Amino acid sequence: MNNVHQKYSQGGDFVISPISELDIFTREDFSEEHKEIYNMVMDFDKDRVLTQKKEIESYNPELSKKLLDEMAELGLLGIDIPEEFGGIDLDKITSAIVAEALVYSPSFAVTWAVQTGIGSLPLIWFGTQSQKERFLPKIASGEIICAYGLSEPSSGSDAMGAKTTATLSEDGKSYILNGEKVFITNGGWASLFTVFAQLDGKLTGFLVESGTEGFSIGAEEKKLGMKGSSTVALNFQNAKIPAENILSTPGKGSEIAFSSLDMGRFKLGCSCLGGSKMVINRVAEYAQERKAFGTSISNFDAIIKKVADMTVHTFTSDSMIYRTIGSIQAEIDSIEKSDENYLKKMIGAMEKFAIETSMVKVYASDTSQWVIDEGLQIFGGYGFLEEYPLAPAFRDNRINQIWEGTNEINRTVIIGFFMKKALTEEMPIYDAIQDIEDFLKSNDLNSKDELLDKECFSLEMTKKGFLYLFNEALSVFQQDLQHEQQITELLADIMTNIYNVESTIIRAKKMYAKSQNIQAINIAKILTSEMVDHLTLSSKNICNYLKGHEMKDDSEKFLNEIISKAQLDTNTIDLKRNIAKHIFKEGKYPF
Template identity: 40%
Template structure:
């Protein structure tokens, strides 16, 4: 039985209870992975941070030099097979490189665009000949890559691209014409992954070299943040691209584009984890150094509350992201990346598309929250560019737009779930039928009586809210059927519920796993953060469900549904003030983000 058959299917978390032993958590990092993280951090602190001001001024030469230094350390070839000059690391090691790169500011974006969406299309979808030609130089940084999907008239709607590719009379080259917009690394990239429509119809990927006649770039965009990264339009004017540079198959470029974006969404979440930890460290240190009313800011409960909220969001984000990283590693570890494996690669990456979108949405919004609170803790100084928290705040905003806007990803999450149910890939309809029978009978309120089992109350709450989601989702499907895609407000609420359920479950399973392995005392901070997060979002889940049901139903049907919601969403309030003071105390003692686990 293959790994793909034994691991959880994408979206399965909403239907079934997961076992904490089956998920990957940061506590599972091995020594080699930790060593890679330290090496990356040392490189950033030693080579990039001292030159950060110069990088922010768009010094291309310096950025390329640093990328090549990173290549010498193996930090560009983590995902490239050894036979093509790479390190062939596991996806968790690759993730740790990304998480620790973020302290390089804009440099981390140049790095991420190169090693991720720039290089991975060739890694996963290239022929052996294409890999042999391009990957060795991409692994060293001799050549820099860029990804070219967005156009002036098409952002999230990528398939409406107007760039064309026409085969010449000799049948040797495709002639490309069009403009790509907002291309990261465009100012110094050598290799461009370009999407165009063959004969104006067949969406196809091409490998385009900077030196091909007719390739040029427009002026640098003046951006709100990530100022040290190059962002330019790519202009293609009758560019002759050899037929051997077609990436994948004619008309199947969408499979490359969307699956590379899937991985990009995951890697964006990883970056958000690293940036959130950085912001917490800056805020905690400032709060301990700054005095107001003759006492340290760190002594004020409202400041402690902010630090705790920042830590809780980061813990949850870290939990969902590395859980998903475990799925990505399991799905791709047996792919023979030395060969041409188009269909196998597409299938493996696509399996957890729902989770990648969740990671992207949750991570980008968690980072925005953390960065905003970090600025607030700094007060007026947080608005001054001399303080790094100001840059983190500006740089974070693009993440909600990158890799498909959060609005588009929110529609994809429940939309993909329903599509897979229709395809028979997930037993959603069977689950809905079983639940409907259960809910038509007597529904006792959730039993929240004290239990001797760790986090049992939260486990019951999670089980209850999964039923709530299925009830609301089932009502929506039953009413709108195939037209449900037009009800975007309802889909957004369903998506918010799915995202939050995945977040709750990931935090809960991680705390349980840590407690089982290291003891409850060692896991206490994770337990506290999990409990606090359940309390924090419970009212949101209740609101999203009621809003959706009010749009779907009316009269007696709505009243019955709302009575079910009331029973499913019963909650015993907890003293979260005390929990958060305890969490903040540990953060301040450590002077940085910590889960208290050694």
């Protein structure tokens, strides 16, 4: 077996590293400071946001701005801003914690998320000293609200196809921008916009200030949800941007745009996690209070299953999210702050985890939408009424599967990066595949009887199954595999399941070692069993297709042998009853 061990896996290499060699960060590893910030934000959200939620959600820019000011006073607009520019420069784990804790008004949460994320990160990471001195202290204090303008009427997912142009004026003192941006969050309230335009055919970033001649802001869009946030179009008609407002150098736009999005989509996942937990809290109470057929609906097995499943997938989102940010933070911590290339290396550290941040975005947003849908179902007819919590949540959360890269685009990112690593041999994927036969011969489940050992074994087999299946598909289609999206989506989901199961097993074991938490173990068991079911079905579908394209019968036989070793005989029905019982007893999401 090749030694591919690293303490923290990165960029998808968890599929070739054995689980036993890994350590991960979990929320149980939060420092005292992390816990204090989490509680502080939860208190702020409850006292200041929840109490004014109706006004915020009915669109009240003054109130939203006032609340941003209050967050600034708590330092919460400057978490990622260096101290020399008025911020408090805390670790990335803290950014995740704040994003998770702001749950009560999704519109306000997104106003904050853009201010501290895609709206300001391009400047923090790529701005000049004088640009930072000019704008960052005011962003940290809330005096400047910022926005990020990438999407255009004819290019959303295809961001590189932006048509807005920038040309250098004859005197070289300004750039002239022409074009339109659409769907810009915070746009109606912002006074600083990071805008991307084609300069000599290359995407380039610019800082655009409100009041710039030739730059106008459109009317607020009427939306399905997030009604308290601002979403507008931006118009540029010979808008004259001072030459010193270019971000970094000409042609750097895609790097600026995508590195900020990596972090933006990760924080979106954190916010979805907070939302999922809140739904379970509501459901845990409601299901016990609501009576039907003379008993509480929490006694019905169908409701029990829903509550357990919601808990399993929320726990999983949590495990993958803090594993990912812990890995990113460990990478950042290994860079000297005094290094003159600190920022560049920090961005590089985050880019290493582009596969993982895309997985977080897809899984946490799909999970929260599904959790809300199940929660709504548990509320029955009341779930459909606006005055109950699930109807607005259903509408507000839906956007999370669309923005910061749609979930379809993020699935192509997951498998696209992995393909690149395989084809360039950056990762020893072929060596790992060569080792499968030996692995099958030398590993036997019978000898294992410790906690979650069966699940660990099943996970290792699933990794082998994934690698084998991926390699078969890649051998058939080579580069063109990227166009076979029905296959790549299945592969991206298998890969995500592997990451999730591994994160959940390791976390559950840590929790059990510390406090004998058996429910975390039950969750890991259910999740692993579901992973194998998904692999079995996906593999069947992919093989049925590949057989029409050169895949050999022997290959399918070998793959089935691997998958058969991954099979488990978990009694998921009883485990789910156990988990739901625990949730009802606690009256909330308890982890």
